[in-house]
Amino acid sequence: MQWSEGSAFPIEDALEMIFVFDRRGTISYANVTAKKKLEYEEDLNGRHISDIFPGTFKASDDGFCTEYPFGTQIQNLVAYRKNLTCFPVETRIIESTVHPENYICMANDTLEKEYLNREITHVKQEAEQALKVKSEFVANVTHELRTPVNGVLGNTRELLDQVTDEQILKSLRLIERCCGDMNKIINNILDFSKLEAGKFVLEPRRFHFRNMLDYVRSQHINKLTEKGLGFFMTVSPQIPEYVVGDELRIVQILNNLLSNAQKFTAVGKITVEVVRTARVNDKIELFFIVKDTGIGIDKADRDKLFQSFSQVDASISRKYGGTGLGLNICKQLAELMGGKIEVESEKNKGSTFSFSIWVGICEGDDALSAQPEDNAARPGMFMAAPQEEEGNAEDAILYGTPENKEVLKKSLSKLILCVEMENWEKAEMFMETIRQLTQGAPREVSRLILKLKMAVQKENYEKVSAGYEELSELIK
Numbered sequence: 001m002q003w004s005e006g007s008a009f010p011i012e013d014a015l016e017m018i019f020v021f022d023r024r025g026t027i028s029y030a031n032v033t034a035k036k037k038l039e040y041e042e043d044l045n046g047r048h049i050s051d052i053f054p055g056t057f058k059a060s061d062d063g064f065c066t067e068y069p070f071g072t073q074i075q076n077l078v079a080y081r082k083n084l085t086c087f088p089v090e091t092r093i094i095e096s097t098v099h100p101e102n103y104i105c106m107a108n109d110t111l112e113k114e115y116l117n118r119e120i121t122h123v124k125q126e127a128e129q130a131l132k133v134k135s136e137f138v139a140n141v142t143h144e145l146r147t148p149v150n151g152v153l154g155n156t157r158e159l160l161d162q163v164t165d166e167q168i169l170k171s172l173r174l175i176e177r178c179c180g181d182m183n184k185i186i187n188n189i190l191d192f193s194k195l196e197a198g199k200f201v202l203e204p205r206r207f208h209f210r211n212m213l214d215y216v217r218s219q220h221i222n223k224l225t226e227k228g229l230g231f232f233m234t235v236s237p238q239i240p241e242y243v244v245g246d247e248l249r250i251v252q253i254l255n256n257l258l259s260n261a262q263k264f265t266a267v268g269k270i271t272v273e274v275v276r277t278a279r280v281n282d283k284i285e286l287f288f289i290v291k292d293t294g295i296g297i298d299k300a301d302r303d304k305l306f307q308s309f310s311q312v313d314a315s316i317s318r319k320y321g322g323t324g325l326g327l328n329i330c331k332q333l334a335e336l337m338g339g340k341i342e343v344e345s346e347k348n349k350g351s352t353f354s355f356s357i358w359v360g361i362c363e364g365d366d367a368l369s370a371q372p373e374d375n376a377a378r379p380g381m382f383m384a385a386p387q388e389e390e391g392n393a394e395d396a397i398l399y400g401t402p403e404n405k406e407v408l409k410k411s412l413s414k415l416i417l418c419v420e421m422e423n424w425e426k427a428e429m430f431m432e433t434i435r436q437l438t439q440g441a442p443r444e445v446s447r448l449i450l451k452l453k454m455a456v457q458k459e460n461y462e463k464v465s466a467g468y469e470e471l472s473e474l475i476k
């Protein structure tokens with residue numbers, strides 16, 4: 001085999017210098033980098049290896065003598081250019097296994113490597129600093145935005161108590177709702193930018209664990225009941241009454257997961273389960289499982305779910321708003337609390353979000369510490385839901401089945417009831433349920449659903465009534 005430049009040698013353009021020399025020390029190949037760095041215009045072939053590394057290789061009668069320890073271990077040598085100036089290099093010289101008569105030498109300019117490493121660190125630091133400045137700016141702006149929004153909200157609430165005119169009341173309620181939505185977005189952006197800037201600080205304190213869960217339940221139960229969804233919560237007796245953690249942030253993760261579960265579930269139930277999975281000294285690991293029977297998420301979409309600004313279905317996101325930051329914030333919060341968040345889901349078969357966190361326990365609070373942990377509920381081994389009936393959520397989702405027809409009719413009558421009571425916010429919620437229930441329906445049904453949805457969004461009573469009549473007739 002000839003080590004010639006002309007051959008299609010894959011290492012020709014490598015960033016490190018590469019030589020091949022034989023047992024006599026004669027170089028039979030040098031790549032372009034080697035020629036450039038050693039400043040040889042002509043070919044290096046035919047030169048002796050001692051021309052490059054005179055301090056390590058000496059020419060002798062039978063080739064060369066050296067104490068170089070051949071092998072993959074990196075050795076620091078000094079390489080000489082053609083003009084006899086030199087520079088330090090990191091080398092590995094191995095005996096070729098394919099051509100045992102040859103040695104292969106790979107050498108890196110140490111100074112250049114150090115310079116590049118310094119440059120990379122510098123560029124990285126600059127990028128991090130720029131991100132930090134940007135995040136700080138966003139945090140400041142959103143913080144400043146809060147004041148005027150809360151000012152509008154406060155004044156609107158005051159006016160709501162004073163005004164009796166129905167038309168003005170309607171407008172004021174709309175302003176109140178918009179301010180509430182705006183506050184949610186501002187809070188999300190604020191949390192996100194603080195997390196990104198590394199300025200987020202947890203505030204752990206001792207709190208009553210089950211009271212916290214009751215509070216979470218109270219925030220969702222009305223919406224879930226109105227939607228006709230079952231809601232079940234189970235807590236392992238292994239979890240002590242009081243734990244030490246950032247209650248506000250645990251509530252935030254649960255609220256986000258439950259709002260999503262409610263948002264994306266038309267029929268069936270939502271279950272929350274909390275178990276204790278480990279204890280190390282005065283800390284225990286809690287594992288939360290939030291399971292729904294909703295629209296589910298494709299495998300491809302699941303991977304980008306926890307990225308910031310990522311929403312799976314643009315049409316649903318447009319309908320509900322949202323910044324796509326919720327799950328990313330949950331992920332970062334769970335990680336800050338020493339845990340992680342995961343999702344298991346299948347399209348049209350519901351989703352199961354689970355997250356773990358570590359909380360502290362105070363002396364005397366953990367009366368049950370001698371008992372084993374709830375190991376059955378480790379990630380990937382979701383415990384069965386409590387004793388309630390499994391229901392027929394899947395059939396109800398499938399358009400055309402008797403179950404679907406029944407749930408669809410119920411949702412339609414709830415929609416029209418809300419419209420009659422001018423509760424447009426709830427009407428929109430039922431409209432989304434109806435949309436989910438009619439996925440895969442014939443075109444004439446889909447077209448009517450779209451019309452009905454637009455009428456609800458425009459709060460047009462006449463058009464909603466007409467659409468309702470038409471649709472009811474069609475699905476009779």
Ligand code: ADP
Pocket residue numbers: 256260261264292294295296297305310311312313316317321322323324325326327328351
């Ligand atoms: P946002 O802050 O806009 O609500 P999230 O980060 O909470 O965004 O959610 C991102 C997207 O993940 C949602 O827009 C939705 O497409 C999908 N998603 C989240 N939870 C569920 C769920 N339980 N079922 C189906 N899709 C979900």
